[in-house]
Amino acid sequence: MSTATEGPQLGSGSVFGRAILYAVLIVFAVYYLLPLVIMLLNSVKPLDEIRSGNLIAPPQHWTLQPWLSAWSEAQVGVQATGLKPYFVNSFLMVIPAVTISMVLGAINGYVLTKYRFKGDSIVFGLILFSCFIPFQIVLIPMAKVLGTLGIAGTVPGLVLVHVVYGLGFTTLFFRNYYAAFPTELIRSAQVDGAGFFRIFWRILLPSSGPIIVVTIIWQFTNIWNDFLFGASFSDFDSQPMTVALNNLVSSSTGVKEYNVHFAGAVLAALPTLVVYIVSGRYFVRGLMAGAVKG
Amino acid sequence: MAFLEIDGLYKSFGQTDVLKGIDLVVEEGDFLVLVGPSGCGKSTLLNTIAGLESVTKGEIRIAGERVNELKPSERDIAMVFQSYALYPNMSVAKNLAFGLEMRGVPKDERDRAIQEVAEMLQIEKLLNRRPGQLSGGQRQRVAMGRALVRKPQVFLFDEPLSNLDAKLRVDMRMEIKRLHATLGTTIVYVTHDQIEAMTLASTIAILKDGVLQQFGSPEDVYNNPSNLFVADFMGSPAMNLVPAEVQKQDGAIGVALKQRSNGALFLPVREGVADQLGDWVGRTITFGIRPEAVTDPDAADQKEGQLVEATCRAEMVEPTGADTYVVTHLGGKEFTARLRANSPIEEDGHVKLAFNMTRSVFFDPQDGTRIA
Known part of the structure; x- marks a missing residue:
């Protein structure tokens, strides 16, 4: 039988092909993971081990001190507070900014x-056009607006900046998602007697799960990682995590504590990583759902 | 008293006029079917009645009250959509309850109403399911239930059966008819299927290009079409509509249909019609007769009217089991006759046909208006 004779040949060929495929994939995976591994390894080494040895060597004495130091003891700017208060600032900025921009976009x-x-x-x-405006262009007008509103250098000011800047993207996401949403459902709800917001709240939002996840990941990652707006529009007490990390690393006093810097950098990246891992599998699905029609 | 009145209704989308002066009057408890080819404006008309589309000109009254400015929810109507439009995130019970909830009906009253409707439509077992878990027929039932539960003054159906398979469609058609008989509520129903229109309607409105072509009972529309379009659109198989010359032979006025071989077939018309056709002698008109009015002489209704017998050549024979359709060639076109099953067709393919001229109609071939 033809299938019986062809089968094994095909099989052996595909085993070889697969081996190459996996080898390439593993090489790339290692390539991408290496920086993270080095950061993690060095964040649990004592400082003198980093100074004397090479960066890739595993730690001889494991220590969590750099993490504790980065979190609550390190010198950031003028005071030795660690990254903790700025971490809190970032959350105070990200949560309202993501929520408001998402609701308005929806x-x-x-x-x-x-x-x-x-x-x-x-x-x-x-609205779409606003997605393509470079950050730098809006800096000065935005500073003026924040000054006029009296919220320059505050966390609410940063929230406003990120809401305005995120609106283009969230509108784009939700518009494309809702374009595929059957209009007859809206009409049916109108006949049933539901008003504008009732339809939105009861009919549309419960069916928007995938696009909400996409928006959260997109907005959270962008706003959390933003440096330019944070550096431009915040004071010492309202700086987000990214700016504080920069201050920690580029601090000119004392010794450069590389292990603390590594720990701080991982800390700064952690929330976006968690958001992505928790809801990541919806991400691709949601992007696809929005992309099919619209 | 007229219950639903539509007065000189116009609807335009930008430059395009979709409805051009529709006048309709529906009595309470009527079953009005709006029928027509796609793009004729029937769904738009339904949407204006529902309040989902605004009106450009004209007036809509329900129970004597002008509703042009009222929102859909204030018109006391319920609508069944083509796609069913069930809320995907809610259970069947919640779907049924939504309209009542929006109107502030208390919970225990809602539950009672849902139970009642679920029993009527036999969907009690589905109440806790989501629309996604239902079959097409079940969704259809739920969609109807959602309309029924509110007990509105008017039900609006927008091609509700077009997404169902053929058998289920016939079942649901009967169900809708039964519901209408039980509830007696006024229904406006849109379809492009003329059989659905014939079986369901107490009144049919036929639309074409935003203009009302005919408005009347199914019998009237079927037997007495007001123009060529209606004659052609209603009925399956379609009415034979062929060019014929009006002639006067031996003092009798009749129509001559060209045959493929031996000249023309002369069919004298009945008396009343003869007067109206007098002016047309020597000119060509469009002669119309339904296939069932052309049959084998034994099956012809001897009591009714004026039968003219003639022999024609059967070019094609289509036995359907119950009947046999014979296609012949008259007036330069295919011409269908409906015979009994096992009707005798001669060896050489000739068949004797009886034309029931009482049921013939005549149209002006230029503008399609009815002459007689």
């Missing part, structure tokens, strides 16, 4: 797809 998407009005595509085009 309402925008809802209106742009289900309550069409004259010129709605122009409005959408303009």
Whole structure:
């Protein structure tokens, strides 16, 4: 039988092919993981081991002191507070910024797809345009706006900046997602007697899981990792994690505690990693769902 | 009293006029079917009644009250959508309850209403399921239940059966008819399927290009079409509509249908019609007769009207089991006759047909208007 004779040949060929495939994949995985591994290894080494040995060697004496130091003792800026207060600042900034930009983006998407009005595509085009404006261009106008509003150098000020900047993306996500959402459902709810917000809350939002996850990951990662706005619009007591990390690393006083810097950097990256691991599998699914139609 | 009145209704989307002056009057308890080819404006008309589309000009009244400015929820209507439009995130019970909840009906009353409707539609076992877990027919039932539970003044159906398979469609058709008989609520129903229209309606409105073509009972629309479009659109197989010359032979007025071989077949018309066709002698008109009015002489209704017998050549024979359709060639077109099963067809392919001229209609071939 033809299948019987062809089968093994194909099989041996595919074993060889697979071996190469896996080898390539492993090489790339190692290549990408290496920086993280080195950071983790060096964050649990005493400082003199880093100074004397090479970076890749595993630690001879394991210690968690650099982590504790980075968290609550290290000199950041003027005071020796560690990264802890800035970590809190980042959360105080990220959570409202993500929530508000997401809710506004969802309402925008809802209106742009289900309550069409004259010129709605122009409005959408303009909102979309904001996705392509480079950060640097808005710095000075934004500083002026924050100053006028009296929230310059505060966490609410940073929240406002990130909401404004994120709105283009969240609107884009939700508009494309809702474009595929059947309009008859909205009409049915209208006949049933539900109003604008009731339909949004009861019909649309419960079906928006995937796109909410996409938006959270996107916005959280962007806002958490932002450095430029944080550096430009914050004071010492409202600095986010990224700016504090920079201050820690580029601090000019005393010895450079590389192990503490490594620990701090991992700490700074941790929340985005957690968000991605927890909801990552929805990410691709949600992006696809939005991409099919719209 | 007229219950649903539509008065000179116009609807335009930008430059395009979708509805061009629709006038309709529906009595309470009527079953109005809006039928027409796709793009004729029937769904738009339904949406304006529902309040989902605004009106450009004209007035809609429900129970004597002008509803143009009312929101869909204030018109006391319920609608069944083509896609069913069940809320995917809610259970069947919640779907049924949603409209009542929005109207502030207390919980125990809602539950009672849901139970009642679920029993009526035999969906009690489905109440805790999500729409995604239901079959097409079950979704259809739930969609109807959602409309029923509110006990509105008017039900609006937007092609509700078009997503079902053929057998289920027939079942649900009967179900809708039974529901209407039980509840007696006024229904406006949109479909493109003329059989659905014939079986369900107490009144049919046929639309084409945003203009109402005919408005009347199914019998009226079927037997007495007001123009060529209606005659062609209603009925399956379609009415034979062929060009024929009006002639006067031996003092009798009739139509001559060109045959493939030996000249023309002369069919004298009935008396009343003869007067109206007088002006058309020597000119060509469009002659229409339904396949079931052209049959084998033995099966012809001897009591009714004026039968004219003629022999034609059967070019094609289509036995369907119950009937046999014979396709012949008259007036330069295919011409279908409906015979009994096992009707005798001669060896050489000739068949004797009886034309029931009482049921014939005549149209102006230029603009399609009815002459007689």
